Amino acid sequence: MTIASDVNQVLSTIKGIEAQLSSMALNTNIPEASKVFHETMLVIGEIKTDLQNRKTQLEMEEPQYKS
Numbered sequence: 001m002t003i004a005s006d007v008n009q010v011l012s013t014i015k016g017i018e019a020q021l022s023s024m025a026l027n028t029n030i031p032e033a034s035k036v037f038h039e040t041m042l043v044i045g046e047i048k049t050d051l052q053n054r055k056t057q058l059e060m061e062e063p064q065y066k067s
Helices: 002-029 031-061
Strands: none
Touching: 002 031
C-alpha cells in the first residue's frame, strides 16, 4: 500500500466520521449532546482539510504518490 493509498483511506474514514457526527447532531433530542456532536464534527472537518492540504503538498513534492 502506497502513502497515497493510506492517505486516501484515512480521508475516506474521516469523511465517514464527519457524516456520522452530523447525523447524530441532527437526530438527537438532547440539545447539549447535539452541540457536542456538532462541535466535534467541526473539529473533524478541520482535520480533514489539513489532511487534504497535506496530501496535495505530498503529491507536489513526490509525484509518484499522486493518486
